[in-house]
Amino acid sequence: MLTIARLFGKSPFAPLQSHMNKVASCMEKLTKIFEALSHHEREKIERLVADLSSLEHEADLTKNDIRNHLPKSLFMPIDRTHFLEILSLQDSIADMAEDIGITLTLRPLDYLEDFQKDLSFFYSKTMEVFWNAKQIIEEIDELLESSFGGIEAEKVKSLVEETAFKEYESTLLERLLMKKLFSEGDKLPPPSFIHWLKVVEGVGQLAKLSERLANRIRMLLEVT
Amino acid sequence: MELFSFLDIAILVIGFYMAWNIGANDVSNAMGTSVGSGALTMRNAVIIAAILEFSGAFFLGANVTETIQSSLIDTTQLMGDPTTLVIGMCGALLAASLWLQFASYFGLPVSTTHAIIGAMLGFGGLMGGMQGIYWDEVGSIALSWILSPIFSGIVAYFLFSLLQKKILFAMNPTMATRRFLPYLIGVVFGTFTLSLLFNGLGSLSIDFTFPQTLLISLLVTVFATLISLFIVRRTPEPASALATVAHLPHTLISIDKAIKHLRRVRAASDEGSKDEISRLLNEMQVLAKQMREKTDFSARTSEYAVVEKWFGSLQIISACFVAFAHGANDVANAIGPVAVVISTLSHGAVQASSPIPVWLLAFGGVGIVIGLATWGWRVIETIGKKITELTPTRGFCAEFGAALSILIASKLGMPISTTHCLVGAVLGVGMARGIRALNLGTLKDIILSWIITIPASALMSILCYYLLKAIFT
Numbered sequence: 301m302l303t304i305a306r307l308f309g310k311s312p313f314a315p316l317q318s319h320m321n322k323v324a325s326c327m328e329k330l331t332k333i334f335e336a337l338s339h340h341e342r343e344k345i346e347r348l349v350a351d352l353s354s355l356e357h358e359a360d361l362t363k364n365d366i367r368n369h370l371p372k373s374l375f376m377p378i379d380r381t382h383f384l385e386i387l388s389l390q391d392s393i394a395d396m397a398e399d400i401g402i403t404l405t406l407r408p409l410d411y412l413e414d415f416q417k418d419l420s421f422f423y424s425k426t427m428e429v430f431w432n433a434k435q436i437i438e439e440i441d442e443l444l445e446s447s448f449g450g451i452e453a454e455k456v457k458s459l460v461e462e463t464a465f466k467e468y469e470s471t472l473l474e475r476l477l478m479k480k481l482f483s484e485g486d487k488l489p490p491p492s493f494i495h496w497l498k499v500v501e502g503v504g505q506l507a508k509l510s511e512r513l514a515n516r517i518r519m520l521l522e523v524t
Numbered sequence: 525m526e527l528f529s530f531l532d533i534a535i536l537v538i539g540f541y542m543a544w545n546i547g548a549n550d551v552s553n554a555m556g557t558s559v560g561s562g563a564l565t566m567r568n569a570v571i572i573a574a575i576l577e578f579s580g581a582f583f584l585g586a587n588v589t590e591t592i593q594s595s596l597i598d599t600t601q602l603m604g605d606p607t608t609l610v611i612g613m614c615g616a617l618l619a620a621s622l623w624l625q626f627a628s629y630f631g632l633p634v635s636t637t638h639a640i641i642g643a644m645l646g647f648g649g650l651m652g653g654m655q656g657i658y659w660d661e662v663g664s665i666a667l668s669w670i671l672s673p674i675f676s677g678i679v680a681y682f683l684f685s686l687l688q689k690k691i692l693f694a695m696n697p698t699m700a701t702r703r704f705l706p707y708l709i710g711v712v713f714g715t716f717t718l719s720l721l722f723n724g725l726g727s728l729s730i731d732f733t734f735p736q737t738l739l740i741s742l743l744v745t746v747f748a749t750l751i752s753l754f755i756v757r758r759t760p761e762p763a764s765a766l767a768t769v770a771h772l773p774h775t776l777i778s779i780d781k782a783i784k785h786l787r788r789v790r791a792a793s794d795e796g797s798k799d800e801i802s803r804l805l806n807e808m809q810v811l812a813k814q815m816r817e818k819t820d821f822s823a824r825t826s827e828y829a830v831v832e833k834w835f836g837s838l839q840i841i842s843a844c845f846v847a848f849a850h851g852a853n854d855v856a857n858a859i860g861p862v863a864v865v866i867s868t869l870s871h872g873a874v875q876a877s878s879p880i881p882v883w884l885l886a887f888g889g890v891g892i893v894i895g896l897a898t899w900g901w902r903v904i905e906t907i908g909k910k911i912t913e914l915t916p917t918r919g920f921c922a923e924f925g926a927a928l929s930i931l932i933a934s935k936l937g938m939p940i941s942t943t944h945c946l947v948g949a950v951l952g953v954g955m956a957r958g959i960r961a962l963n964l965g966t967l968k969d970i971i972l973s974w975i976i977t978i979p980a981s982a983l984m985s986i987l988c989y990y991l992l993k994a995i996f997t
Binding site for chain 1: 552553556633688692693694695696697777827828903906907910911913914915943946947950951954956957958959960961962963964965966968969970
């Protein structure tokens with residue numbers, strides 16, 4: 301008659317973190333793709349994007365698994381809807397990474413040398429935002445232990461503020477990059493111009509989603 | 525008379541089996557988490573639980589046993605027919621154990637308390653119809669079944685909230701624990717002394733007036749506080765990162781606050797001082813940045829592990845209280861009907877009520893201990909592995925709430941389900957954001973098995989009565 305044992309459900313937080321790890325492996329792949337991009341290695345990009353797609357699919361499976369094993373009767377220290385939102389933000393980051401990768405394979409690339417350099421700088425800034433958000437998700441264990449308050453919450457709060465600031469920096473970079481693209485865009489054939497436009501927008505989205513994810517966690521804290 | 529001596533032995537055997545069952549299955553509620561968290565070894569847990577379960581049953585078991593013996597059904601209507609009563613009690617006890625066996629086979633979360641009450645009511649109803657049952661008393665018992673888990677939940681909720689405020693949300697949790705723990709231990713001991721002594725200790729015929737009880741509890745509180753203060757002082761501070769980290773996180777937070785306030789000052793000040801304040805603010809921000817680089821947050825947050833370690837000892841204390849309270853309340857489930865039979869047989873006639881013989885309480889206590897020693901430790905092991913979630917801070921709050929609730933109920937003579945009290949207390953901690961995932965579906969099962977158990981064991985009790993009657997007469 302292990303009533304007490306049955307009262308304790310399976311914690312969904314460890315699977316949430318392992319989903320984030322899968323998302324992070326998508327991001328690592330995307331970083332490799334951008335490296336290949338700066339070396340103009342088209343074939344390598346194609347191969348890496350295929351890898352990225354399968355990683356994203358794996359992440360999707362994990363996500364569905366978590367959702368399917370989250371019965372309404374499970375009582376957690378955070379709202380169920382909140383939890384699902386965090387999960388879906390993580391998922392959309394992986395989706396966005398895949399989208400960017402696929403966009404890069406849609407047609408042969410026309411390069412603008414100066415723009416290329418700025419793009420990879422912008423990309424590395426968005427990656428900083430993402431890895432910050434990843435670090436916050438890793439802190440969930442400790443947050444649960446302190447029940448979302450105290451020194452741990454202060455730590456997460458400062459991480460969130462850092463994330464928000466980096467996102468702001470990346471927005472500034474995005475604006476500059478867009479300016480450059482629009483002023484030099486007439487050197488490119490129109491499809492290529494739209495191509496790069498989509499890439500820049502996509503990378504910008506990565507930063508925005510990561511920042512939103514960080515802020516979602518911020519809302520769970522018991523500190524003001 | 526030969527029939528009587530046979531039934532005498534038979535009911536003792538069934539009663540022993542019930543006590544064994546209680547010891548085997550339910551003691552794990554008290555000890556499971558302490559063993560699971562490593563605060564206690566299995567051997568020590570079994571020894572401690574055995575001592576406390578026995579003393580609970582022996583010193584405090586009479587209250588609830590009397591309720592089951594004489595307040596549930598009207599035995600006086602069987603004045604002239606002791607054989608029927610004795611057979612009926614055997615049947616009730618047999619029915620309860622059969623139902624428990626059946627339920628655990630199908631994995632239903634039933635409570636021994638509910639089973640035995642249902643079985644008693646079944647026999648009472650069969651004999652006297654509606655008049656055969658003291659409905660007032662049954663009503664108040666049913667009420668206590670609802671109130672006791674709620675009460676333990678509320679206690680656990682507020683206790684955990686207090687721990688959050690004082691320890692978990694503190695900027696230096698280890699220091700806060702060292703400061704706060706002795707007083708907490710004092711209050712825990714004081715509360716239990718108070719709830720143990722009020723109304724007197726029946727079987728020891730110790731009786732204190734309320735002011736005396738209060739005074740004794742106060743003394744216990746002070747004494748326990750002083751001892752634990754002493755122990756905490758003697759325990760050296762664990763070699764934490766205190767010395768190696770240049771700046772502590774809370775100084776960093778303070779400097780952040782200072783910057784925030786300076787900004788406000790700048791916004792409110794006039795042109796003359798504005799430049800000066802801006803310069804100050806700049807310096808502060810540079811300083812804060814330097815400090816932030818040198819601050820190691822992670823060294824600090826690992827302190828929660830230290831806090832949990834401290835609370836391990838407190839969890840053992842609360843587990844002891846649960847074991848004691850459990851013995852006090854649940855021994856009645858096994859020996860309540862036996863007490864009826866014993867008093868009838870010893871007087872040769874049906875008694876309205878009679879004092880519970882001390883040897884019977886000891887008998888029940890021994891049954892529980894043997895159940896614990898032969899089978900219960902396995903269940904403790906299983907529970908301990910399954911609920912690692914209940915870390916010492918959480919476990920302490922839940923067990924304190926449950927133990928207090930069970931102890932009060934035992935003093936009032938209310939036969940309640942200890943498991944349900946613990947479930948209520950765990951939910952209370954969960955409400956205070958203390959537990960990662962709780963299956964609220966279990967609650968549905970509990971309520972459902974509540975509703976099923978009473979009529980089912982009543983029905984089985986009636987069947988067992990007819991069966992035994994057919995065999996023996």
